[in-house]
Amino acid sequence: MLPTTIVLSVIAIILIIVNAKKTGKHYEGLKSGMRLLLQSLPLILCAFILSGMIEVLIPVEFVQNWLSKEAGMKGIFLGSFGGMLLAAGPYAAFPIIAAIMVSGAGLGxxxxxxxxxxxxxxxxxxxxxxxxxxxxxxxxxxASIPFCLAAGILAHIIEIVLM
Amino acid sequence: MKKSLISIFVPAVILTVIAFVAGGSGLVMKGFTISMNTALRTALMLFVSFVLIGQLQILITKEVLERLLQKLSGLKGIIIGAIAGGLFPGGPYIYFPFIQSFNNKGMPFYIFITFIFGKNVYDFTRIPMEASLIGPNITLIRNLITLPVPIIAGLIARRFYKNRTIESILMKEGEKHAADNNSS
Incomplete structure (x- = not known):
């Protein structure tokens, strides 16, 4: 977790410097980012609560049978169509996906x-x-469905071969 | 944002009630503890992610992308269209009106498809959030796997609609829907 924060911080500092030199609007960028954070905070907190509940409620057998690496194509199909039903923005969707991942879902x-x-x-x-x-x-x-399935299959192969 | 909040708040309440019915207050507390731990663990990363998003929003303006998309065609156009889609900030309420402004400017249909797929698949402002919550390794794998998707979508669209513009394919139906929406 710490290396990701460090990498993101370095990129953020570089962008602030670039913005300061190129547009001079780096403070505006900081303000805009903080405004967006404050606006999204209730959404993020609700998503965290939802993801916590998913994590405690999702039955281990369900994950093993339907979502894990061993589930294979079943997990890929379920993932693709589950993603379709996940009608939320990134601040809400990623905590939910993370909870499913932590429960033991496969890479595919x-x-x-x-x-x-x-x-x-x-x-x-x-x-x-x-x-x-x-x-x-x-x-x-x-037209998009085959792309989702193909991405899942490729990830599943990567997981089997490399992980 | 309000709609999104409701769409997350309602399932959160429903699942909390289900957790209470299934395992009593112990299970609910366990869920809340997991949520709290995740929130604390990712707080700093989320803060940095939003600093990054704010800077990107200032650096990448609509005007810059408009200049980029204006005279595109061929494979180069497909690649630039996909990247421009990924760079475009904001949600569908911003990028659909933006791309619609190219309807009567003769933009090839396949560039339009590439832009839409690029926005959906790449969306570079989303990457910090994805890396924070899903993890950098899986984010990298996911992005590498889906990297060719907008290009392939563009090439397929080019194969079938090489000389067609957005206007000649979509505008009639889109206009009809826009008119329907305006009148209702």
Whole structure:
């Protein structure tokens, strides 16, 4: 956890310096980031509570049978379509995905879950249909499914071979 | 944000009640302890992530991306379109109106598809959050695996709709829906 924080801090400092030199709006960036953090805080806290409850409620047998490395394709299918139903922004979705991962989900399931959430997530549906129509939304959804499954299968192979 | 909060708050309350029914206050407390520990463990990382997001929002403006997307075509266009999608800050309520502004500017349909997939799959401002909560190794693996997705989507769209623009494929239906939304 600490190395990630250090890496992120270094990148943040570099961006502040670049912003200060290029635009002179680095304070504005800090303010904007803090404003976003304060706005998102209730959402993040609720997501943490939800993820904690998922972690204690999710039955071990379910994870072993359906989501673990041993579950194979079942976990990848469930991950892809679970991601679609995870209709929430990143501040809420990632703690939930992390809780599923901590419960023992396999890499294939986790990657297909994230990819499913990215590509199939129903939270974007109202915008896609409003701007480009139902037909576009359905075609994009159908076209995206193989990508989620392929990403999950690749991750599953990586887990079997390398981990 | 309010809608998102409700969509997370309601399931959180429901699951807390289920935990209480299933295992009493002990199980609820166990859930809360896990939540608290995760919150404390990730607090500093989340803070740094938001500092980073704030700086990116200032550096990458709509104007910069508009200039980037204006005259794109071919494989180079697909790659730049995917990266521009990943760089674009904000949610669907911002990027859909932005990309819609290219409807009558003759942008190839496959660049539009690449941009949408790039935004969905890459979204670089999301990476700090993903690395903080999921872990840097899995974030790296996930991003490497899905790296070709917007490019492949763009190439497939190019294969089928090479000389078609967004306008010629989508605009009629999109306009109809926009008009329907405006009138309701």
């Amino acid at each position: 399931t986790v990657v297909s879950l994230i990819t499913g959430w990215c590509l199939l997530g129903l939270s974007k549906a109202p915008f896609e249909t409003a701007f480009y129509g139902v037909k576009f939304f359905i075609y994009k959804l159908i």
